[in-house]
Amino acid sequence: MEFKIEHTWDSLPVSHEPVSVRLKSGSAGLLMEVSAPFFNDPPAPLGEPGKPFSGLWDYEVVEAFFLSERTKQYLEVELCPRNVFTNNHQTKSLEGKRSELEYKITNTWDSIKVMREPAIIRFKAGDKGLIMEVNSLFFDDPSAPSGEPGKPFDGLWDYEGMDNIFYYCSLEETVLKKDCLIFEAGINWNKWNGTALIPWRYFPPGVDKMNSYAIHGSGIGRTYEALYPIPRDDIEQGQGLFSIVWSISKESV
Incomplete structure (x- = not known):
């Protein structure tokens, strides 16, 4: 590594x-x-x-x-x-001390600098799971999904939001469908914040890679920002979104 x-x-x-x-x-x-x-x-x-x-x-x-x-x-x-x-x-x-990590997403997936206030993600270790806090500008584009608040929603990656991916050494995924997270979110003028509790059981053993994405916009204005972007020289012509996710995450920590 x-x-x-x-x-x-x-x-x-x-x-x-x-x-x-x-x-x-x-x-x-x-x-x-x-x-x-x-x-x-x-x-x-x-x-x-x-x-x-x-x-x-x-x-x-x-x-x-x-x-x-x-x-x-x-x-x-x-x-x-x-x-x-x-x-x-x-x-x-670390007993008795607060363990917290903070990251700022300052680039698009293809290593172009974000020229505005970056999205911020914080991770904290909780008793029942990993606490993930998000603070970001609110673009209100695209419009809100039709899913029921507090419930899982398929295809959420097509809307405005934050996406966090954890990988482990074998690069195989454990998929949990329709499981609910404890999640709260709020909008205050041009910003939104959210807090999610990700149970420890959701994580496969040996997690050693992570990447975070901030996604918003519609049509040609669709924007994918990444904590660990792909270097410009490594981008292949016609590279699709899923190959982008995999190639980024394999180089991330």
Whole structure:
């Protein structure tokens, strides 16, 4: 698995070659390979090369966090270009802390920048499932579906809404039809927000990929925005929507 760090913590694109992190399965453990620009700022820590060093986060470093939702524990790994690493090899508990992830959808599916306020998605771990919160501009296009509020509706992807897809390593899907989510939504002028509780049983084991989409508009104005878009150079002529979804999600985390 390979990941690229292309944004700052507040979603601004980096102005240099992105950091690459590769994870490989080894006989003795997980291999973590890092390739990154070297800034030499701040100066090297005083730790002995090849030995742990406390407070490495104050220096030039690449950090990785590995989280277990089931046990509420995480492992933090810090690597420094000076051949110094963090001494934190023990997992830490998240009990009593609020675990929350926030994402902004700032591009269309084909990597064109969205020139307005982006849709925001937040995920929180709840006792009964994953809490998904959505905040987005309200376009009121197309008109509302005819389904009964609070009930499942087939073909909802043809309307205005948010779509979130979770995949696991075998790239096979577990489909649950006609199951209800606990979902509430509201419209306030030109914005809408919604909160859904996705039961843990809905998720297949080993989920390791995710992508989110904001969809609205009708006809030639139909717009598909993606958290993890396809790079422009990777788009094939005549590529259909379902192949777009698969190719995006296979590269997402």
